[in-house]
Amino acid sequence: MSSLAAQVAEHPRFHLLPQSNQLKALMTIIRDKNTKRSDFVFYSDRVIRLLVEEGLNYLPVVEKEVTTPMGVPFKGVSFEGRICGVSIMRAGESMEQGLRDVCTSVRIGKVLIQRDERTALPTLYYSKLPKDIADRWVLLLDPMLATGGSAIKCAEVLKEAGVKEDHILFINLICSPEGALHMLEKFPGLQIISAEVDEGMDERKFILPGLGDFGDRYFGTED
Amino acid sequence: MATDSIKSSTLMLRSAGRPPWYAADGKNDPVYMVGVAGGSASGKTSVARRIVQALDVPWVVIVSMDSFYRKLSPEESKQAFLNNHDFDHPSSYDYTEALRCVRDLKQGKATSIPQYDFAKHAPSTESQRVYGASVVIFEGIFALYDPTLLSMMDMKVFVDTDSDICLARRIKRDVTERARDPIGILQQYDRFVKPAFDGFVRPTMNNADVIIPRGLDNEVAIDLLIKHIQRQLDARSQALMRPALVRQFRSEDDLSELFFRVPETNQVRAMQTILYDATTSREDFIFYSDRLSRLVLEFGLGKLDLAPTTVTTPMGVPFDGYSLAPNVTGVTILRAGGVMEKALHSVVRPAHYGKILIVGDPVTHEPRLHYVNLPPSIKDGQVLLMDSTIVSGANALMAVRICLDHGVKQENILFMSLLATPHGVHAIQSAFPKVKVVVALLDSHISEDNLLIKAGYGIFGDRYFGTEC
Numbered sequence: 001m002s003s004l005a006a007q008v009a010e011h012p013r014f015h016l017l018p019q020s021n022q023l024k025a026l027m028t029i030i031r032d033k034n035t036k037r038s039d040f041v042f043y044s045d046r047v048i049r050l051l052v053e054e055g056l057n058y059l060p061v062v063e064k065e066v067t068t069p070m071g072v073p074f075k076g077v078s079f080e081g082r083i084c085g086v087s088i089m090r091a092g093e094s095m096e097q098g099l100r101d102v103c104t105s106v107r108i109g110k111v112l113i114q115r116d117e118r119t120a121l122p123t124l125y126y127s128k129l130p131k132d133i134a135d136r137w138v139l140l141l142d143p144m145l146a147t148g149g150s151a152i153k154c155a156e157v158l159k160e161a162g163v164k165e166d167h168i169l170f171i172n173l174i175c176s177p178e179g180a181l182h183m184l185e186k187f188p189g190l191q192i193i194s195a196e197v198d199e200g201m202d203e204r205k206f207i208l209p210g211l212g213d214f215g216d217r218y219f220g221t222e223d
Numbered sequence: 224m225a226t227d228s229i230k231s232s233t234l235m236l237r238s239a240g241r242p243p244w245y246a247a248d249g250k251n252d253p254v255y256m257v258g259v260a261g262g263s264a265s266g267k268t269s270v271a272r273r274i275v276q277a278l279d280v281p282w283v284v285i286v287s288m289d290s291f292y293r294k295l296s297p298e299e300s301k302q303a304f305l306n307n308h309d310f311d312h313p314s315s316y317d318y319t320e321a322l323r324c325v326r327d328l329k330q331g332k333a334t335s336i337p338q339y340d341f342a343k344h345a346p347s348t349e350s351q352r353v354y355g356a357s358v359v360i361f362e363g364i365f366a367l368y369d370p371t372l373l374s375m376m377d378m379k380v381f382v383d384t385d386s387d388i389c390l391a392r393r394i395k396r397d398v399t400e401r402a403r404d405p406i407g408i409l410q411q412y413d414r415f416v417k418p419a420f421d422g423f424v425r426p427t428m429n430n431a432d433v434i435i436p437r438g439l440d441n442e443v444a445i446d447l448l449i450k451h452i453q454r455q456l457d458a459r460s461q462a463l464m465r466p467a468l469v470r471q472f473r474s475e476d477d478l479s480e481l482f483f484r485v486p487e488t489n490q491v492r493a494m495q496t497i498l499y500d501a502t503t504s505r506e507d508f509i510f511y512s513d514r515l516s517r518l519v520l521e522f523g524l525g526k527l528d529l530a531p532t533t534v535t536t537p538m539g540v541p542f543d544g545y546s547l548a549p550n551v552t553g554v555t556i557l558r559a560g561g562v563m564e565k566a567l568h569s570v571v572r573p574a575h576y577g578k579i580l581i582v583g584d585p586v587t588h589e590p591r592l593h594y595v596n597l598p599p600s601i602k603d604g605q606v607l608l609m610d611s612t613i614v615s616g617a618n619a620l621m622a623v624r625i626c627l628d629h630g631v632k633q634e635n636i637l638f639m640s641l642l643a644t645p646h647g648v649h650a651i652q653s654a655f656p657k658v659k660v661v662v663a664l665l666d667s668h669i670s671e672d673n674l675l676i677k678a679g680y681g682i683f684g685d686r687y688f689g690t691e692c
Binding site: 018020021022023024025026027028029031032033034039042046049050053056057059060061064066067068069070071072074076077078079102104202206207208209210211212213217 | 486488489490492493495496497499500501502510514517518521524525526527528529532534535536537538540541542544545546547570572668679680681682686
């Protein structure tokens, strides 16, 4: 692991999935350029489910006492705080089902951000967010965090809509160390949940070793 | 139909659930083995069946030596079709194969018993899978012939029936069941059957513990025999398993390093609270137990050893990772463990599925095996054993024992559960120290009277399937 990657992994607001051999095996499949699409989708979905489960752990809970079927009291906890998902189109939409499987009928906002070819800056083209998003925790969904350009733009859109910075959990499968650090510095309340931190980026700002274009491979639109 | 001549010579009889056939240390009790020999058509099979009917043993198998006729050479085969081959000679049997099967059965292992095609005078390509007999009866004219086979028998019986009666029965049987003509049968009798009986079979009478004159008609002798076997079996019967397993755990006992618990995150605690709450709707109970099942499964799969591999990403860069386990069998312990199969199905694509039905005895709550069906490939790969709850560990012990009996290696077994007590985990680990145990929730409150987890979710299967009283 590069020193930059190590710095990311130790950041208090950066949460890496537990690094088991099994997770590594899943990542191996989705990174392999020879993996066929059905496998790519199946194993990405599995990692996404793990990411969503992990992300939800950073939401608050409150104490709750219940009575078991044996008539015994049990001191437990219950979920607190309302949530919603926001996916960055198009690739982020691949993560919506994983969220819905765990939080049935969750509200989901969508944001389309693309690079403006004249200015080379990420530009907001479309956004549709739940009306009361300011009162919710937001799981921000985008599978790849490279430079962080789109994600930063999206976080700004969320803040403008009234979302508290420390109520944003950014969930992705793979991030570049530069992108993750940039984002954590730019938003000192935001948390990132990721499956793996990669080595860096190439000159076209693709993550290395990466997995290519996630959206193309997931939705089957590669050349 | 050609297959009419392939009669299964092995008879597996199940009258009720099978009680534990092993001790709390996980070791199999020796199987009780009876050898029944006697001349051709002397009534060996009938005696064997009478013994089985009279014994109060739920799972019993009668293995016939007919299954072990050896393969004939082309010349021998030609002679056999001319009724010129001596099937009544001791050399007509494949003792290696017989020994393999009998030894497996004696050790309580699953085995496959060959079948013989009497019309083709050749072993059939099919075989019969047999597992779980607490009493094995091995019958045949040379059942008391081979010294190694003899050494494995607890009771050796010789049925001594008058030879006229034997011949009459033999003609009837071979004509109706084995498609032979009477002249051929008589020729065979004179040339082979009679000399073989006098020369080889009758002398094995000396190896018998009991000789029964007149075969099945001799009710007094058979009755005495059955009473004796029953007494010996009674002396072997086990004390109650569940309380013994619970008692052997002491609070200072540590669970071994092969015990893994899903981290107690907020989500896990919140799901636990929902499942424990008596007022939770069935819909929610199902939803959250499915969600928790998937977490246990993903967490458990993370404990498997995997082989390293290197792939190339679409960016043209190598990536050092791992390959998924190639051969995974999920075995669910029904009823409640069956709910975890759904989670397995959503995470492991090419999994095989085995099923075991264990039901508590209505009075003692002791585990009883009612059904087992495991894929033959199970012995070569990883096995994920699944049950919703481990309380005393008695059901888990039985399930692990079944896997071992089917050739699975202890270190390839991963036992996964939603909720366990330390007592139950300890019981599994004491008996089978190499089995990995993975649970989502651990709760130590066991109610003494019915051995249920007091603070738990009640009877999991009832709440999931909606069959509460």
